[in-house]
Amino acid sequence: MFSYATTLLITGVSLVYGTATFTYAGTVEPTVNEGFFLSGFTGVLTFLNGLEVFVESVGLGTFTALVSGSDVTQYNITGYAVSSTGQFIGPNQGTIATSSTWVNPLNIFSATAYASATTGGSLADAIYPPTAANLSSSNPAWANPSNAVAVGAALASVSLSIGGAPPPPPPPPPSGIVPVQMNIGGYGSNANGSAGSSAVGYNNITTAGNLLICVVWAASFPAVSGFPPTINTPLTSGFTWVLAGSAQYSDIGTPQYGSIAVYYIANAASMPTATKTTVGAAGGLHNLTQVEFALYEFSGVATASVIDTSATSNDGFNSIPSTAALVTSVTDLIFVSTVCEGAAPSLGSGYTSGIKSSHISSGLSQYIANQAAGTIATGFGSIDNYWGCVAIAFKA
Numbered sequence: 001m002f003s004y005a006t007t008l009l010i011t012g013v014s015l016v017y018g019t020a021t022f023t024y025a026g027t028v029e030p031t032v033n034e035g036f037f038l039s040g041f042t043g044v045l046t047f048l049n050g051l052e053v054f055v056e057s058v059g060l061g062t063f064t065a066l067v068s069g070s071d072v073t074q075y076n077i078t079g080y081a082v083s084s085t086g087q088f089i090g091p092n093q094g095t096i097a098t099s100s101t102w103v104n105p106l107n108i109f110s111a112t113a114y115a116s117a118t119t120g121g122s123l124a125d126a127i128y129p130p131t132a133a134n135l136s137s138s139n140p141a142w143a144n145p146s147n148a149v150a151v152g153a154a155l156a157s158v159s160l161s162i163g164g165a166p167p168p169p170p171p172p173p174p175s176g177i178v179p180v181q182m183n184i185g186g187y188g189s190n191a192n193g194s195a196g197s198s199a200v201g202y203n204n205i206t207t208a209g210n211l212l213i214c215v216v217w218a219a220s221f222p223a224v225s226g227f228p229p230t231i232n233t234p235l236t237s238g239f240t241w242v243l244a245g246s247a248q249y250s251d252i253g254t255p256q257y258g259s260i261a262v263y264y265i266a267n268a269a270s271m272p273t274a275t276k277t278t279v280g281a282a283g284g285l286h287n288l289t290q291v292e293f294a295l296y297e298f299s300g301v302a303t304a305s306v307i308d309t310s311a312t313s314n315d316g317f318n319s320i321p322s323t324a325a326l327v328t329s330v331t332d333l334i335f336v337s338t339v340c341e342g343a344a345p346s347l348g349s350g351y352t353s354g355i356k357s358s359h360i361s362s363g364l365s366q367y368i369a370n371q372a373a374g375t376i377a378t379g380f381g382s383i384d385n386y387w388g389c390v391a392i393a394f395k396a
Contacts, residue, residue, distance in 0.1 A: 006083035008036070011171060012075040013045055014179075016353045020053070020067040024081065025171045030055045030063045035084035044072055044203045045079065052084055071355060072203065073182050078170060132156070177300040177333045177369040177396050179352075180210060185293035186278060187359045193220075195289040199276035202295055206271040211301035211394060214241055214263040215337045215355070216293045217363035220283030221256055228257040228388075229283035234293065236277040239265055247312045247388030251341055257283070260339035260363065262390045267303035292363065294355035300369075301333055302395040308332050309393050311378065316387040321345055322379030323391040329373055332393040336378045337365040339388050346381035370396065 008030065012023030030036070034055045038048045053065035097105040097115070107113040132145040140158050142148070147156040181204055186197035195218075206212060218229040228248035234241045241263035248259040259281070283289030308330060311323035321338040328334075337354075338345065344362035347353055354365030366380065371393075378391040 006030070006034075006085075008081040009170065010038075010041075010079035010081055011077060013041075013048070013077065013079070014073040014352075015067055015069055016071050016073075017356075018066060018068060019056070019064055020069075021062055021064050022081065023062050023075070025061070030058055030081075030083075032056070032058060036065075036081035037084055039080050039082070041077070041079040043074070045074055045077065048079065053081075071182070071184065073179055074204075075178055075180060175300070176331070177298055177394075179367070179369060180207065180297040180299050182294065182296045182355050184355050184358055185214070185295050186276075187290070187292040188280075189288065189290045189359075191288050193285045193287050193289055194280065194282045195291045196280040197278050197291050197293060199278045200293075200295070201273050201276040202271055202297065203273065205273055206268065206297050207299065208270040209267055209299075209303060211298045211306065211333075212239075212265040212268045212271065213296040213298070213335065214277065214279075214293055215296070215363070215365055216261045216263070216279050216281075216291065217339045217357050217360040218259045218281035218283070218289065218291045219256065219339070219360050220258075220290075221254075221288040222284065223287075224255070226255060226257055226284050226287050228259045229281045229287075229289055229291070231259050231261040231291070232280040232282070234263055234277050234279045236271070237275060239268065239271065239275070241265060244307060244392045245310050245312050245390040247314050247339070247390050249315050249317075249339065249341065249386040249388045251386045254341075256341055256386070258339040258341060258360075258386070258388060260337055260388050260390055262335070262337055262392060264306070264392075264394070266301070266306040290360055292357050292360045294357070294363075294365065296354065296365075298333055298369070298394070300396060306394050307392060308395045311391045313389045316384070316389065318383060318385055319387075320379045320381070320383055321387040321389045322348075322377070323389050324378075326376040326378060326391055326393045327374075328371070328376060328393045331373060331396040332371050332376075333396070334368040334371045334376055334378070334391070334393055335365065336367070336380070336389065336391045337363070338380060338384075338390075339363050340384040341386040342384050345384050348377065348380045351380075 008024040008026040099105040107115040186200040188197040246261040281291035313323040344364040351366035357363030
């Protein structure tokens with residue numbers, strides 16, 4: 001017999017590049033290589049239900065595991081992880097049995113034979129009480145208690161409520177700035193200069209009052225020479241996006257050109273999943289032009305005068321994508337995005353990964369939630385050949 005005792009309440013999931021970080025509440029800390037069965041997830045996370053995952057690493061209130069699926073981040077959720085690691089608690093089967101009164105005592109261990117003993121006793125006649133009634137009690141009363149002692153009568157019954165203490169309430173939602181959701185958006189390309197993306201919206205309905213961010217990447221590949229593509233303001237019916245910052249790079253030798261623009265909506269109204277966003281970019285005649293975007297939602301951000309400070313950097317070459325350090329005055333969401341000619345860089349120190357472009361080579365965002373006021377470095381973690389970079393500090 002095994003005992004399965006560890007159950008964790010999952011309150012957040014962030015899946016990036018096949019590694020999921022689970023935020024949990026529970027009195028038992030998971031261990032590396034421990035297996036957990038997942039259940040109780042809804043919405044975009046329903047694909048987790050029924051999966052068995054194995055702990056790769058353990059942090060303060062978090063653990064990571066390998067999960068196959070598209071990048072997604074959800075907090076303020078409810079799900080469960082039940083340990084698949086059992087503790088053997090018995091019984092242990094013996095191998096020796098002796099007795100002076102039992103016949104064939106070793107058959108106790110047999111799956112097909114029996115051990116027996118004669119006690120010499122006899123079975124007395126059963127004695128039944130003549131009547132049955134409910135006593136005065138706070139416990140539920142039996143219906144027709146006399147049926148319990150009447151031969152051939154209907155059954156006596158009692159209605160019981162399910163006992164046991166109710167489950168503990170879920171933990172309070174996290175305070176400060178919290179990433180609510182993020183997902184890759186639409187993509188489009190055109191061999192003759194101007195490209196428009198497909199229409200994509202948020203995976204879940206956004207919450208009124210939250211900050212919405214749209215990161216747009218564009219690239220162009222002229223036959224001889226050209227210029228960085230011009231990114232148009234995203235179009236979302238009933239919503240108006242505001243430009244927070246843009247940057248670009250030019251590699252005239254290849255030739256290849258890239259642009260990035262970060263848009264936002266502060267104190268946004270709730271956006272349904274049926275509401276879609278599109279973005280266009282112009283790269284000039286006879287250019288192959290590509291455009292792609294990603295969507296973010298953050299809670300806990302200021303609803304007015306939302307930008308504390310920002311910085312941009314154009315035409316970076318053979319160096320780490322970054323801007324000048326942000327000198328902030330309050331606790332902020334630090335949001336940094338880059339467009340690069342080569343592979344996407346690694347993350348900067350202290351940053352959490354955002355969405356990586358699926359088609360543009362290459363786009364990536366990183367962020368720090370609830371960064372205290374000070375001088376904040378914005379750099380990614382590795383060198384790229386040509387790049388542009390945008391950094392914005394959104395106030396809490």
